[in-house]
Amino acid sequence: MFPRVDKGALEAVTVNISGGIAGGDRIEGRIICSPDTELLVTSQAAERVYRARTADKPSEILTSCHIATQARLDWIPHGTIFFDGSQLRRHMTVEMEASSSFLFLESRMFGRIGSGEVMQVLNLRDRLTVRRDGRLILEDLLRLESSDVAPLLAQKAIANDQFAVATLVLVSPAAEGLLVPVREKLEAVGPHEFAASAWNGMLIIRGVASSGWLLEKTIRQILPVLRDGRPMPATWRS
Secondary structure, three states, rough: OOOOOOOOOOOEEOOOOOEEOOOOOOOOEEEEOOOOOOEEEEEEOOEOOOOOOOOOOOOEEEEEEOOOOEEEEEEEEOEEEEOOOEEEEEEEEEEEOOOOEEEEEEEEEEEOOHHHOOOOOOOEEEEEEEOOOOOEEEEEEEEEOOOOHHHHHEEEEEEOOOEEEEEEEEEEOOOHHHHHHHHHHHHHHOEEEEEEEEEEEEEEEEEEOOOOHHHHHHHHHHHHOOOOOOOOOOOOOO
């Protein structure tokens, strides 16, 4: 869908009409941003990855992006909810120019907290690959393949007993200059478990929270800084 917006970038909203991802599903997408264009891609709602049967192959979501000179792509979907027993292989690849910009958000909720579900079995590989001017600058992989996930998430070095995690990545000529404003915003929003670092033309933020809503509340405070004051996506305005 393409919501009507008063001004700013073209917005595209992805819609999964099946209601979620089931075992063996395969989804592929391609995004091309021509020179001097600006595109925001979000989702209609949180994605759900359902419990898979033992014989099912892992679901696959493959997305390739090309961002041309002076173009900008903001990938800001709602989070992904992983049901106990779900299986997923997800990989986003980005080819971009030195003068272009790419903003990435992925938030993940492990188990249906509101329903009292405790995540036990998960088979997940979630990967982001970014190349700038043909050179690999970022390879980020989350791999959780376990029949006893809850104790792993409880470890301080993994999720500190939190069940929602987020990663934000900004690759842009202006990225490193936003480190201080981002940290100031994080301090202003109060107690949180988020951290930010910047190097090599990238700004990366990671955070954990006890629920998807608490995670999103902090993300909503950070995004205007990363997006230079641009309005929130249409499906986020609630």
